[in-house]
Amino acid sequence: MKSKATSFDIAHYAGVSQSTVSRALRNSPLVSEETRLKVQQVAKKLNYKIDKNASNLRAQHSSTLAVLLFEDPTSDESNINPFFLSMLGSITRACAKQGYDLLVSFQSASDDWHADYAETHRADGIILLGYGDYIDYQPRFKRLLEEGTKFVCWGAQVDGSPELTVCCDNYSGGERVAEHLLNLRRKNFAFIGDASEHSPEFYERFLGFKNTLQNLGVKLSERNTIRAISTEASGYHATQSLLANNTDFDAIFAASDLIAIGVIKALQEAGLNVPNDVSVVGFDDLAVARFSLPPLTTVRQNTTLAGQMLVSNLLSLIDDIPVDASSALLPPQLIVRGSCGGEANAQG
Amino acid sequence: MKSKATSFDIAHYAGVSQSTVSRALRNSPLVSEETRLKVQQVAKKLNYKIDKNASNLRAQHSSTLAVLLFEDPTSDESNINPFFLSMLGSITRACAKQGYDLLVSFQSASDDWHADYAETHRADGIILLGYGDYIDYQPRFKRLLEEGTKFVCWGAQVDGSPELTVCCDNYSGGERVAEHLLNLRRKNFAFIGDASEHSPEFYERFLGFKNTLQNLGVKLSERNTIRAISTEASGYHATQSLLANNTDFDAIFAASDLIAIGVIKALQEAGLNVPNDVSVVGFDDLAVARFSLPPLTTVRQNTTLAGQMLVSNLLSLIDDIPVDASSALLPPQLIVRGSCGGEANAQG
DNA sequence: CTGAAAGCGCTTACAG
């Protein structure tokens, strides 16, 4: 491997100074069209590429963003929630579009918060994805803020929290689910997910669901509210608990598609028909939702838009541009498929 | 935000020279225990972190690896193959374990090969994942090799190709599937996937399957070999074509789990029972395989091991250490679930 | 529009 050309080599061959090479390559308006063309031509011929380390060091920024993806400590390490992976994809694309590189790091919640990407100048800003327990993380957010680290979270807006957040309007999603199920004349409801403030996204979905039912005179009993984390296995076992309760239910709102898949499996194994005996609704609209049997009615989160908002808001933060907080609440969309009965086959 | 401390600040407070600070922080044996402790203590107090750009520039390496994830151009951009995403996860973890950062880039096959991570010194080496058509990519590999770029591919070992590859023993996986189906007394076989040299991974699976059948006197007809890319939708449509052929079949080997999910859906919609009428086998063992109905018998690729091999082989390449090529062929594992009938419930 | 020069914050021979 021949050693790489530097801007001095280009300068030499192009017959200009090194400063001019640098300007020409970054399309500075200070350089004449003619010079620029010549320099860029020579650079191309020598396969010259600007050394990022040098330019980052000099310019004091890295043109790089970092994503921290927190793993649910209870889930199998080889299976990261596909929803976050899909977010990862859209974030990557959004970064590329803005000319930023993306550093990725998976962290288990127990990790000692290795968020030193900003401090080591490896990244200009950080995107936090899927950290589990929001309450536990508040102190860490505070520390990041104090250090002046630029970061934005995907998740739920916790009241009074100063960090910048982008999320789906989970409450409204829960409302849509309740309305849909009520329209289908379902009478007895169950919720499977974590209905506590520790998982505010699930909690908001739960609240939107429960309150809408309540407003229309239907009560969601505590016995029909079963805790589950976002895995198929957890949904499966939670449903077995629900069945063991011997309560009545003809509709289940699962806080995520992964949970819903486990729910359907447990129901079918118990000899119940979905949707005839029980309607099931999920949340996320993973690819697999369309191919479950029956196809899963669910609430779609727009991950493409989410990735774009996360990146553009973070970039605004980095450039000290005020961020329009309202833009950070993304509208959910109810996708009706076959798992609730009634007006099935409507979409999807 | 107060401006970051530099090694000179630490030197000042610790009462030593800046060079000593640098040595102490990288645990150089040249520095005394006492001095090191003092320096590290001061560094911690001032929340000092080494500036990566500066140290990378000076040391002429980046301690960063890049992953290039190629998207299937025909697939929906928001849904990246979960298998690769799972690989991404294990690669990330393997990098972290070795003290390397990971840069991620998604590329559409049509992209002008933005693999300049190495040339710009942003990464010391590159991991190539999921590029679609291997034959089309040969010239690009050649160029990378010529430029002295260190890279390793996940995929299939193409004869005579000089690039370093890590992959599952796909041929052996196909053999296992044929044997299993034969043991279950299946008579008429079908394959759904891309049985061409353009997708060598699928092709190897196909070959292992077909040859094993052939050796035992069973022929896999061309009419029962249907082309599909690795999506549920493609598997679904391919199965509809297969059904339209009006040929006999009581067992389908789908080249991936995603395809298998589409296969099962199409079969069930056509009123066929899986596994009673038709056995179905997939490949990959995605999380969803366990939760399909019936649970999917499949061939597991060990993504954790794969990620580790990819990273460690790339690191060897970077350090000019000879790589044990035999270590790069990972053993597949047949996971028997309910989708083939017979000895179901064995595992999983 | 162009060039000479300083300097980003480190690592690492070199000298002691």
Add this chain to the structure above:
DNA sequence: CTGAAAGCGCTTACAG
């Protein structure tokens, strides 16, 4: 074991 000094390859005032 420690320090003074050079230099990695750029960007960007400054002067012309």
